[in-house]
Amino acid sequence: MTAVLGAGISGLSAAYYMLQRFGYPATIYEASNRVGGWIRTERHTDKGFLFEVGPRTIRPKGIPGANTLQLIEELNLPVDPIKSWQPAAKNRMIYAKGQLCLLPNSLSGIFKTLPPFSKPLISQIKQDLTAGKKKLKFADESIYDFVERRFGTELATYAISPMICGICAGDAKEISVRFLMNDLFEKEQKWGGIIKGVIFEKLFGKNEKPVSTGIFEEAMPKLYDKARQEKWSMYRVPDGIETLPRTLRDHLQSKEIDIQFSAECREITFTRDGAKMNIKGRDIYPEHIISSIPSYKLATCVKNQHPSLAALLTSIPYVDVAVVNLQYNVQELFKMKAFGFLVPPIERLPILGVIFDSCCFDMEGNTILTVMMGGRWFEENFGKDPTPKQLLDTALQHLELVMGIKEEPRFSRVHVLKKCIPQYTVGHKQRVADIRRYINQYKLPISLCGAAYDGVGINDVILSARTQVESLNISEV
Ligand SMILES: Cc1cc2nc3c(=O)[nH]c(=O)nc-3n(C[C@H](O)[C@H](O)[C@H](O)COP(=O)(O)OP(=O)(O)OC[C@H]3O[C@@H](n4cnc5c(N)ncnc54)[C@H](O)[C@@H]3O)c2cc1C
Numbered sequence: 040m041t042a043v044l045g046a047g048i049s050g051l052s053a054a055y056y057m058l059q060r061f062g063y064p065a066t067i068y069e070a071s072n073r074v075g076g077w078i079r080t081e082r083h084t085d086k087g088f089l090f091e092v093g094p095r096t097i098r099p100k101g102i103p104g105a106n107t108l109q110l111i112e113e114l115n116l117p118v119d120p121i122k123s124w125q126p127a128a129k130n131r132m133i134y135a136k137g138q139l140c141l142l143p144n145s146l147s148g149i150f151k152t153l154p155p156f157s158k159p160l161i162s163q164i165k166q167d168l169t170a171g172k173k174k175l176k177f178a179d180e181s182i183y184d185f186v187e188r189r190f191g192t193e194l195a196t197y198a199i200s201p202m203i204c205g206i207c208a209g210d211a212k213e214i215s216v217r218f219l220m221n222d223l224f225e226k227e228q229k230w231g232g233i234i235k236g237v238i239f240e241k242l243f244g245k246n247e248k249p250v251s252t253g254i255f256e257e258a259m260p261k262l263y264d265k266a267r268q269e270k271w272s273m274y275r276v277p278d279g280i281e282t283l284p285r286t287l288r289d290h291l292q293s294k295e296i297d298i299q300f301s302a303e304c305r306e307i308t309f310t311r312d313g314a315k316m317n318i319k320g321r322d323i324y325p326e327h328i329i330s331s332i333p334s335y336k337l338a339t340c341v342k343n344q345h346p347s348l349a350a351l352l353t354s355i356p357y358v359d360v361a362v363v364n365l366q367y368n369v370q371e372l373f374k375m376k377a378f379g380f381l382v383p384p385i386e387r388l389p390i391l392g393v394i395f396d397s398c399c400f401d402m403e404g405n406t407i408l409t410v411m412m413g414g415r416w417f418e419e420n421f422g423k424d425p426t427p428k429q430l431l432d433t434a435l436q437h438l439e440l441v442m443g444i445k446e447e448p449r450f451s452r453v454h455v456l457k458k459c460i461p462q463y464t465v466g467h468k469q470r471v472a473d474i475r476r477y478i479n480q481y482k483l484p485i486s487l488c489g490a491a492y493d494g495v496g497i498n499d500v501i502l503s504a505r506t507q508v509e510s511l512n513i514s515e516v
Pocket residue numbers: 044045046047048049050068069070071074075076077078092093094095096097098302303304305331332333336360362456459460488489490491495496497498500
């Protein structure tokens with residue numbers, strides 16, 4: 040029997056792929072009483088709106104995007120796309136130097152001097168042609184340092200730093216360049232510059248196929264082709280993103296996969312022919328474990344028998360995020376049409392950014408906003424245990440400061456998501472390689488998927504589940 044730990048989207052996907060590949064059901068053990076993990080939608084159907092507490096949109100790009108679209112297609116789920124020409128896809132703003140600034144969103148935009156930049160972006164991009172290559176001892180550095188070195192301080196400060204806040208609530212000065220710019224970094228290390236790398240690889244590179252996990256050798260999913268043709272920039276699931284894990288749950292349960300709730304795994308001991316897990320005070324003996332739980336939680340399960348593995352797992356840091364969802368009873372609370380705005384850390388505001396949910400999707404006459412706060416700076420800004428009122432007040436004060444919104448929301452919700460996003464700090468790739476090397480060296484019957492290791496987005500964690508399942512031998516399940 041294979042045991043899957045966690046019924047977040049990654050654990051559910053692992054069970055789905057197990058069934059698809061081997062035809063064997065796996066048992067899922069979930070600590071809480073629901074599926075979805077950080078994916079949580081609060082529906083207010085009577086009033087025509089919903090709040091997303093965690094993720095809200097999925098990108099349809101690349102192999103990871105295609106993989107999720109295939110899953111969605113197989114589950115027959117409808118999706119609601121935002122196309123690349125729509126304002127919610129095109130318009131992204133930052134709040135800098137006391138004003139909201141629209142980031143360049145067209146080719147002509149990069150030739151103009153637009154605030155907060157002091158010169159056109161093209162001149163910053165050109166720096167890459169003259170900047171030398173830096174030999175790095177550990178083949179890694181922060182994404183901020185890399186972009187500053189290649190394109191200058193302004194781009195690192197006003198484009199990359201807020202983007203990292205938006206993606207992982209982290210500090211670009213700590214996050215590894217390999218997290219988002221692995222390919223550009225490799226080009227620089229090989230050819231001495233990014234633009235040079237692009238040109239040289241076009242001229243001299245072997246006609247290499249795009250990096251593929253080999254999963255779409257025959258044809259790409261139909262929904263992926265549709266997304267490309269229609270130029271989707273991102274999409275959601277109409278009744279809220281939680282519909283995705285719930286539909287997966289229903290599908291798995293219809294195939295007699297056992298999902299055990301309130302079943303937190305507390306301890307794992309690896310044995311000669313499998314493992315022993317302690318769940319609800321009962322011993323369970325799976326032949327193989329697929330763990331999708333956060334790395335620091337897995338660390339507590341293995342620390343008695345494998346303290347060195349636990350230390351490696353604990354070395355992946357996590358941050359807390361406060362999410363404040365707001366509903367206003369008016370449709371046109373403000374004029375800007377955009378996805379939202381992000382705040383570069385240099386501004387030293389206690390908010391990471393605001394998402395204009397009702398600009399992205401129809402909320403039936405309501406204005407819906409989500410304010411994200413904390414992340415890498417949670418404790419610095421709010422201490423260890425802020426009250427919901429303190430967080431709500433901070434959110435509202437900053438909506439007034441940045442957007443001039445003085446109205447009180449009709450309805451609001453405050454959530455503090457503790458240790459919700461792993462931070463891929465400099466050296467992350469090596470840390471994950473060390474963790475997997477340890478598991479291989481001791482032949483531990485465990486596979487790791489989920490947000491801690493191979494990417495923090497929904498697409499990444501679904502693909503990580505698939506990749507781990509596909510690397511299993513039949514004898515292991
Ligand atoms: C605020 C926020 C916004 C985000 N926005 C986006 C977005 O817009 N787009 C996007 O693509 N991604 C986004 N993400 C990332 C995305 O939500 C995650 O990548 C994804 O939900 C992680 O899923 P997972 O299954 O790996 O982990 P989790 O969701 O953490 O699931 C792990 C599960 O394991 C259970 N568990 C924990 N310990 C144990 C144990 N000992 N035994 C048994 N079960 C256990 C937990 O209860 C949980 O259900 C966002 C994340 C956050 C926090």
